[in-house]
Amino acid sequence: MAKIQTPHAVRGTQDIVDEAQNSFAHVVETFERVSKVYGFAPVQVPIIEQTSVFARSLGESTDVVSKEMYTFEDRGGDSITLRPEFTAGISRAFLTNGWQQYAPMKLSAHGPLFRYERPQKGRYRQFHQIDAEIIGAAEPLADIELLIMADQLLKELGIDDGVILNLNTLGDADSRDAWREALITYFQDHKDHLSKDSLDRLERNPLRILDSKDEGDKKLCQSAPIIDDYLTNEAQEFFGQVTQGLDAAHVRWTRNTRLVRGLDYYRHTAFEFITDRLGAQGTVLGGGRYDGLIENLGGNPTPAVGWAAGIERLAMLIDAPENSGPDAVLIPLGDRATETAIAILSDLRRHNIVTDMAYKGNMKKRMQKANAKNAKLVIIMGDDELDRGEVAIKNLISGEQQSCKIDAIVDFVKKS
RNA sequence: GCGAUCGUAGCUCAGUUGGUUAGAGCGCCGGUUUGUGGUACCGGAGGUCGGGGGUUCGAGACCCCUCGAUCGCCCCA
Numbered sequence: 001m002a003k004i005q006t007p008h009a010v011r012g013t014q015d016i017v018d019e020a021q022n023s024f025a026h027v028v029e030t031f032e033r034v035s036k037v038y039g040f041a042p043v044q045v046p047i048i049e050q051t052s053v054f055a056r057s058l059g060e061s062t063d064v065v066s067k068e069m070y071t072f073e074d075r076g077g078d079s080i081t082l083r084p085e086f087t088a089g090i091s092r093a094f095l096t097n098g099w100q101q102y103a104p105m106k107l108s109a110h111g112p113l114f115r116y117e118r119p120q121k122g123r124y125r126q127f128h129q130i131d132a133e134i135i136g137a138a139e140p141l142a143d144i145e146l147l148i149m150a151d152q153l154l155k156e157l158g159i160d161d162g163v164i165l166n167l168n169t170l171g172d173a174d175s176r177d178a179w180r181e182a183l184i185t186y187f188q189d190h191k192d193h194l195s196k197d198s199l200d201r202l203e204r205n206p207l208r209i210l211d212s213k214d215e216g217d218k219k220l221c222q223s224a225p226i227i228d229d230y231l232t233n234e235a236q237e238f239f240g241q242v243t244q245g246l247d248a249a250h251v252r253w254t255r256n257t258r259l260v261r262g263l264d265y266y267r268h269t270a271f272e273f274i275t276d277r278l279g280a281q282g283t284v285l286g287g288g289r290y291d292g293l294i295e296n297l298g299g300n301p302t303p304a305v306g307w308a309a310g311i312e313r314l315a316m317l318i319d320a321p322e323n324s325g326p327d328a329v330l331i332p333l334g335d336r337a338t339e340t341a342i343a344i345l346s347d348l349r350r351h352n353i354v355t356d357m358a359y360k361g362n363m364k365k366r367m368q369k370a371n372a373k374n375a376k377l378v379i380i381m382g383d384d385e386l387d388r389g390e391v392a393i394k395n396l397i398s399g400e401q402q403s404c405k406i407d408a409i410v411d412f413v414k415k416s
Numbered sequence: 417g418c419g420a421u422c423g424u425a426g427c428u429c430a431g432u433u434g435g436u437u438a439g440a441g442c443g444c445c446g447g448u449u450u451g452u453g454g455u456a457c458c459g460g461a462g463g464u465c466g467g468g469g470g471u472u473c474g475a476g477a478c479c480c481c482u483c484g485a486u487c488g489c490c491c492c493a
Contacts, residue, residue, distance in 0.1 A: 008466095011484070058493055067417080068491075085493045115493085118417080121486065197490070213489075263493070283492090308493090333451065365446095367453040375453095382451060396453065 012117070012125025014312075022323050023315035024128070028110055030156050031130040038149045040108040040132055045089040047112065051079040057088040057296050058263065070114045082114035086131040087290065087306055088297070094135050095299045103136025103302070110311065122281045122313045130314075132287075133306035135294070140238050143269045143289060143305050144245030150285050150307055151251045154273060159317040163275045163284055166256035167246075169239040169268055171231045173292070176267065179230040180206060186224050193220055210258040226257040238268055265292030269305065278313060285309035325374025328393075328413050330357040331366045333382035340386060344379070344409060351410050371396060377416055379409065 009015065016024055032042065051071050058065050070082040083089050086109050099105055110130040119125060132149065134142040147165065154160045170176050184206050187194060194202065195214040202209065210221050231239070246253050253271075261270050270288035278284070287307025294302035328348065332341035341357060348355040356373065358366035370378045380392040385403065393412060394401040404412045 008484080054493075062493085063417095063491060064493055068493090087493070113493095115491095117491075119485080120488090123492095200490095208491090261493090262491090286492095331452085363451045364449075364453075367451095369453090371453040378453080380452070384451085392452090394452070399453090401452080 012119040023320035035108040128311040138303035140241040165253040168259040171235040182225040207260040328377040329370035329375040
């Protein structure tokens with residue numbers, strides 16, 4: 001009989017347990033706590049959306065839409081896409097639920113996202129992000145608030161060391177267009193010195209030449225036109241207020257005139273918190289103002305700003321607090337003891353005391369299990385103890401053992 | 417999508433110019449101690465060497481394909 005071939009995990013997916021799960025959960029918990037402090041409302045949006053949600057927001061023909069989305073036809077013949085990002089889905093929800101009435105809305109979300117990419121360390125096909133958005137606020141205060149929150153989050157996760165906020169402005173639509181034209185002209189004039197990749201970018205996405213990794217390109221970019229020369233007064237004023245706000249809150253930042261966003265709906269503030277510790281995947285948290293997006297989805301012009309961060313990457317950078325073992329582990333010996341143990345176990349758990357039971361193997365095995373689980377106490381019960389209406393409680397840290405009346409166990413454990 | 421490195425037990429790895437039954441440490445299971453952990457000692461299980469094909473008298477080692485991981489590029493919503 002042929003042995004059944006065990007199916008393998010899908011490429012770019014991961015099974016997260018133990019320390020990795022610990023770090024993962026710590027990132028999420030910290031995010032939930034901090035975003036609540038800043039007044040963000042948690043929101044759940046679907047993992048699947050109509051493909052048009054992402055196709056319209058990103059532009060039908062971009063690489064990301066044509067090559068990197070998980071898109072399929074469902075049984076009803078609709079084109080469905082596994083969400084590759086949060087922003088478009090949240091924007092769709094904003095429109096279809098009439099959330100305009102609550103604007104400005106501060107929303108936070110986290111969960112799995114899917115992109116068909118070549119996996120690398122910290123880069124998966126199913127990956128997870130935390131996400132924060134403020135929709136319906138045109139004021140720089142929204143940008144500032146979001147950035148200060150991001151800064152606090154990273155500090156609370158203990159990864160601000162080696163991480164620096166890179167900040168840029170793309171200006172308003174007019175500034176951005178003028179700058180873009182100037183860049184195209186500049187690079188056209190220096191075409192001979194551009195790398196092959198960047199010649200391609202010149203056609204498709206000229207702003208992206210600015211963050212090319214090619215040495216020749218980098219040199220060329222140093223004297224390329226910068227946005228500052230094309231900013232309208234309003235745009236300049238806006239950026240000034242953002243930086244002033246950051247300074248007022250003592251958030252460290254650095255100006256990076258080559259930080260860009262590829263899509264046209266991005267305006268004004270663009271930012272990335274970048275670390276020097278993750279190789280090519282240096283960006284730990286990134287975002288910007290996307291005033292043009294909601295219109296792309298058929299809504300009225302609505303200003304919005306947001307950021308997202310990969311949970312896996314953050315988790316790799318933090319020292320997660322070790323998860324503590326159970327307060328107590330029960331070791332019943334014999335059938336009668338097991339029955340009593342079930343009663344005690346449920347009683348302790350109903351008092352929200354973290355408790356487990358070791359019911360397999362001999363005494364030694366069970367002690368080992370309790371020890372391996374990092375338990376503080378073991379509660380040993382055999383016929384001898386039960387005859388006296390007692391159990392033996394051993395403290396695994398101090399090693400001392402004493403007896404305890406059965407009806408006093410909860411108090412005993414609570415006090416330990 | 418492109419280039420490179422790698423893939424031997426659950427984990428980390430060793431395996432000599434291709435040569436008999438593929439090894440270690442940790443972990444796991446059992447025992448020394450049939451009611452007492454963290455230490456020690458003893459024993460055991462676990463591998464069609466990622467998968468498929470080829471070269472060879474002989475392949476874990478060499479060649480091709482494939483899958484996967486890692487690093488860089490591309491992309492980065």
